[in-house]
Amino acid sequence: MADKKRSWQTYLAIAAIWLLIMLVFVAYSARQSINQARDEVRQTGTALHRVLSQRAAQHDAHLTSLNALILSANPPPVDALRQVSRNIIRFYPRISIIDVMLLTREGARVSAQPFLMVDESEHETIAGAFAVQIAGQKPGEVRTYLSDKVGDRYYLGKKSDNSNPGYAIIMAINPALMIEPNERPDWADLSLSIDGKTILQQHSALQNAPSLLKPVVYTQQIDSQNQPLLLTLSRPIVLSEMIDPRRTALLAVVSLLALLVSYSLWQSVRAAKKAEQKAQLLEHETRLAHAARVNSMGELASGIAHELTQPLTALLSQSQAALRLEASGERPDLLKQALTANVREASRAGEILKRMRNYMSNHEPQRKPMDISQSIRDVSELLRTDLAQRNITLLIQTEKNTPAIMGDAVEMEQVLYNLIRNAADSLVQTEKTDKQISVTARSGQGQLVITVSDNGSGIADDVLPRLFEPFFTTRNGGMGLGLALCTTLIERIDGEITAANRPEGGAEFTIALPVAETSSIKV
Numbered sequence: 001m002a003d004k005k006r007s008w009q010t011y012l013a014i015a016a017i018w019l020l021i022m023l024v025f026v027a028y029s030a031r032q033s034i035n036q037a038r039d040e041v042r043q044t045g046t047a048l049h050r051v052l053s054q055r056a057a058q059h060d061a062h063l064t065s066l067n068a069l070i071l072s073a074n075p076p077p078v079d080a081l082r083q084v085s086r087n088i089i090r091f092y093p094r095i096s097i098i099d100v101m102l103l104t105r106e107g108a109r110v111s112a113q114p115f116l117m118v119d120e121s122e123h124e125t126i127a128g129a130f131a132v133q134i135a136g137q138k139p140g141e142v143r144t145y146l147s148d149k150v151g152d153r154y155y156l157g158k159k160s161d162n163s164n165p166g167y168a169i170i171m172a173i174n175p176a177l178m179i180e181p182n183e184r185p186d187w188a189d190l191s192l193s194i195d196g197k198t199i200l201q202q203h204s205a206l207q208n209a210p211s212l213l214k215p216v217v218y219t220q221q222i223d224s225q226n227q228p229l230l231l232t233l234s235r236p237i238v239l240s241e242m243i244d245p246r247r248t249a250l251l252a253v254v255s256l257l258a259l260l261v262s263y264s265l266w267q268s269v270r271a272a273k274k275a276e277q278k279a280q281l282l283e284h285e286t287r288l289a290h291a292a293r294v295n296s297m298g299e300l301a302s303g304i305a306h307e308l309t310q311p312l313t314a315l316l317s318q319s320q321a322a323l324r325l326e327a328s329g330e331r332p333d334l335l336k337q338a339l340t341a342n343v344r345e346a347s348r349a350g351e352i353l354k355r356m357r358n359y360m361s362n363h364e365p366q367r368k369p370m371d372i373s374q375s376i377r378d379v380s381e382l383l384r385t386d387l388a389q390r391n392i393t394l395l396i397q398t399e400k401n402t403p404a405i406m407g408d409a410v411e412m413e414q415v416l417y418n419l420i421r422n423a424a425d426s427l428v429q430t431e432k433t434d435k436q437i438s439v440t441a442r443s444g445q446g447q448l449v450i451t452v453s454d455n456g457s458g459i460a461d462d463v464l465p466r467l468f469e470p471f472f473t474t475r476n477g478g479m480g481l482g483l484a485l486c487t488t489l490i491e492r493i494d495g496e497i498t499a500a501n502r503p504e505g506g507a508e509f510t511i512a513l514p515v516a517e518t519s520s521i522k523v
Helices: 002-072 078-091 121-134 245-295 297-328 332-360 372-389 409-428 482-492
Strands: 095-106 109-118 142-145 154-159 166-173 189-194 197-202 216-221 229-235 368-370 392-398 405-407 435-444 447-454 496-501 507-514
Touching: 002 078, 002 095, 002 154, 002 166, 002 216, 002 229, 002 245, 078 095, 078 109, 095 121, 109 121, 121 142, 121 154, 121 166, 368 372, 372 392, 372 409, 372 435, 372 447, 392 409, 405 409, 405 507, 409 435, 409 447, 409 482, 409 507, 482 496
Parallel strands: 392 435
Antiparallel strands: 095 109, 095 166, 142 154, 154 166, 189 197, 189 229, 216 229, 368 405, 435 447, 447 507, 496 507
8 A cells, every 4th residue: 555655656746847847848938939039129129220210310311402402592493402302202202292491581470381392282281380380490400290180201390591581391201111011020019109109000910919928129219319219119929939839749748758767767776776785785884894893993902912912022032042042052952942932922923913904904905986975974874873872963065076086995984984983072071062073075176175073172282293193192091093093094095184173163184185087976
């Protein structure tokens, strides 16, 4: 029943991951579509703004040319003005009307009469009304006018001079012809307005398509002081563009199959890993048992020294007797006995040392690329129960991709074990309630730096210089071999170990090791 429930939970987790993948894909696709729409609107709006500004500048240039003709003679050359006006209208279809009005001023009263009407004389009334307003402008000044009667055009008015009679030039512009059909994309909603009044509105082919978001808008004033045209360009964000049905369906099928296949492979790998972990556990227990034996070397040193004293004393005594016999030249048989006894006692001493070596080391050191993060985790697991009983918290911080070092895993665990146990013993002597030991591993400049620190009382100033000396200890019953052994093992792999007091309190041991030339090991 429990296995069936676990299976359902697994499939629900797969379904949740699949839905999350789809949501992320949809969100990503929508974001890409929005960004693409913004880029398109910005690029198109910039291009249209540049084109409209250039065409508005052409209108000003035409007015300047006509004004120059008017000022070239008195009265102005009508035929030349008519010819130029017709050519302008023919080559620039957006300019539909060009009128020149004669302005007569009698006191404060201004009257306007047609001087030249090109193409649409029925605009005489509108032109007359504009001409009266143009009379109030400065000579050479251009202004934009709108008519309530004609909403699809705007007018430009320029006053020629201050003479009486004077002249006013009126030019009608069709804004719909200021933009070529191929210059506005199908998706674009475009409008032109002057002083808040819309004079051109063009809708996109997407205006009726379903949309979940506000359209992307580009708004910019045309670069013209005389023609205050405001360009507004917008692009609807339609649903079909945000989510591609084919791509979404394909991803849904592929991602679901990939999750199911991955789950099946994971189950197979998990079963194989369990068997491997069981074998590794047996091997690990053997290695940790050896580490415990090494850690107890201090307690064994006295017994080993006592055992070695006996054969060494016998060797000394027998050697002195042999020297006396050799000097006297008597009893050669006794000399032989003395030498035989020396051989026997030397063999005995050798056996004692052999037993010590076998106890301390059950393998040949093997320097190879290794993951120090794994060694830290192994040692922390070994000490977990002991530290918990002492109310000590062990904090571990390693990099995600820890560089490999060249070393022996058992020896590195031995070093870490000694340092953490020493820190724990130091913390037990304090009355702190938040006892902590921190182990970190970080890389830089071709080195891997490992630190083991605590928040205890630190190391006394007179003890610190002698800390790594063999047989130097401040602990009752200690032999002073733990840190000396650590120094030997670290220097064996071209590393360095140092100790210092932390500014915030407590001791810190630092190990610097060269990084192996292999690739980094992923944690």
